Amino acid sequence: MVYRPGTADATDPEFVEALAVARQDPELHRWFEEHCATHRAIRTRFKEIAAPDGLKGQILSEFKMRRAMVWWKTPIEIAAVAALILILIGAVLWFRPESEAPEGVNFATFRGRMVAAVLRNYRMTLETADAREVRAHLAQNNAPANYTVPASLERLPLVGCGLLSWQDKPVSMLCFRSGKPLEPFQKSDVFLFVVDEKAMPDPPHAKAPEIRAVKKFVTASWTADGKIYVLATEGDEALIRSYL
């Protein structure tokens, strides 16, 4: 190793002993002083290299310009931005209700969200065929539990229930089986959603269920006893009316 005066080399264990010897030996000391002087002289020449005027400003201005353009700099970034846009568009389309009603806190949006929820990988929080267990579970979780299931629907096998939410209001999801063959990942194919009427500024009519296609589902919606009901399944109007 070559010693550099005026640096941390002075405390480097590899140098400490040699420096001590150099201090005690006059001839070695002279050589050492000459080494340090030569080093300082050459070092000074290196440190005299001056960066051109304006280099710092040029670096900073290029940074600002490139930062503004950075999103469009490489094909990878362009592809990433394009993918992000597609994902956002997809998300908007996915959650958009099928009706003409504007996005917001209204019944059409609620109905669309509930259908979207079961089209995705929904999760039942309780799997049981026991209706009393289902009510108890929903009540325990502060979800609507004093609902009335239409008599025809009640004849379908109950599979379980799930807990959803809408505008911070709990939504009960009852899951039934129609008897049709299910996909391997499916556990149910008829869904009844129940939410408090106060959660909606425009609840559906009380007496006549409103039939509406939402994505690949058909829905029937009505209001009764302070509760809003949405029944959803794959099929047509005749099928869903058969459950009412």
Next chain:
Amino acid sequence: MAHGLDFESVVARYYEPLYQFAFSLTRAEADACDLTQQTFYVWATKGHQLRDPAKVKTWLFTTLHRGFLESYRRQTRFPQQDLESVGDELPAISSPLANQLDSTQVLRALAQVDEVYQAPVALFYLEDCSYKEIAEILAIPMGTVKSRIARGIAQLQKLLADDFSTPEWTRPEPSE
């Protein structure tokens, strides 16, 4: 910017030593500016990946050196030599002579030093980096750093001494 190190403060702290290192390697102002700017561009785009703020200096010098190797170095492999042969390569220039030098002479001599020694010697004299940091920047073992610095200095000082003993009209012109 990563670790709260804003771009401007990193530039303010390191652009000059980086330029000095780049100029020591390239001996051309335009090339040194390009290398320095390129280094900060890489820092701006990838610096956030650096986890240890204490490594900023090493990271910048390493990036600059890699940029230099990619752009300027001849595609040659340099054989490594053993440290034992360094002993007889003693400094050949006295301090009074060294004090008469100017930067151009020193860099001209550095250009004639074996290429494999040039970066270690420049980093050694710029004194911004420890031996350990030089080893990290050049991605070579510590022992190799030591031997390259020792040999490079010996070559440099001999060339400078020869420079004084050679009539000025016969001295080689700078490569650029």
